[in-house]
């Protein structure tokens with residue numbers, strides 16, 4: 001199925017390249033320049049082919065992002081062409097290929113440039129929740145990170161720098177909600193990142209659950225999931241796989257196995273023996289079990305996985321197909337709050353558009 005979708009993207013990119021080549025040629029066509037090109041058509045073709053060759057070169061070095069960029073530019077150019085056609089029909093003036101091309105290039109730079117920035121700049125996103133339950137302190141500060149996919153937009157050193165920013169907000173608890181590493185992550189970066197997590201000074205510690213990428217899909221890494229768990233444990237990070245810990249006698253952290261695991265426990269099994277008077281935080285990589293989680297009466301569920309939608313229109317398809325209950329942000333069902341983060345990095349795609357950002361989340365929970 002994945003190969004079929006990717007094949008569709010490749011075909012769309014090839015069609016996009018042909019379309020862009022014709023538009024680049026048109027872009028060079030103005031009344032003033034027409035005379036100049038008359039006996040130099042091959043030069044015109046060559047110049048129009050240069051950006052196409054640059055895009056093909058991008059695909060050679062980075063197929064996924066090259067394909068994404070081609071499709072985006074082609075769609076933007078197509079849209080400006082349609083608008084240009086409408087303007088031409090209304091004003092009954094000459095074709096606006098030059099201006100349509102200029103606007104298409106400008107919009108592509110803005111759209112993809114901002115997408116690159118939002119994927120590589122990490123923002124802090126704050127939430128404020130209240131509870132009737134005794135949390136053992138006036139205000140509990142939880143920091144949630146997910147989807148670091150180490151090696152995508154930053155390596156182990158970059159992860160360490162982000163942990164310094166997280167340390168500066170003085171968290172009581174730090175949770176890592178899956179897709180911490182990916183198939184491309186190196187052992188050196190994994191170890192460096194585990195040490196960075198281990199260096200965090202918190203009141204109640206650092207907790208981790210795995211996501212669909214953490215165990216690796218292609219067996220290409222120079223470390224195993226078990227190696228990583230050993231490194232996390234060595235650095236005092238608590239790995240939770242369908243396990244619950246009680247901290248300070250007031251707060252449960254319930255860490256779930258990822259939804260991609262066949263034998264994961266359901267919410268009833270995980271909560272049936274717990275004291276409902278205590279504050280309950282669930283860590284679940286994929287936001288897909290909201291109703292069952294709300295029914296058990298847990299207080300807070302923290303998820304990642306969606307990357308905030310990553311790129312338009314992926315954001316809306318996740319919820320439309322039922323793959324995710326929510327793409328981004330805070331939602332309340334019954335007495336349960338759900339926070340889905342867009343992640344501190346991204347997956348293979350190096351752009352975040354359509355409102356998605358890279359972030360770490362700071363949640364202040366106050367006793368009402």
Ligand SMILES: [Fe+2]
Nearest residue numbers: 179211212305
């Ligand atoms: Fe994921």
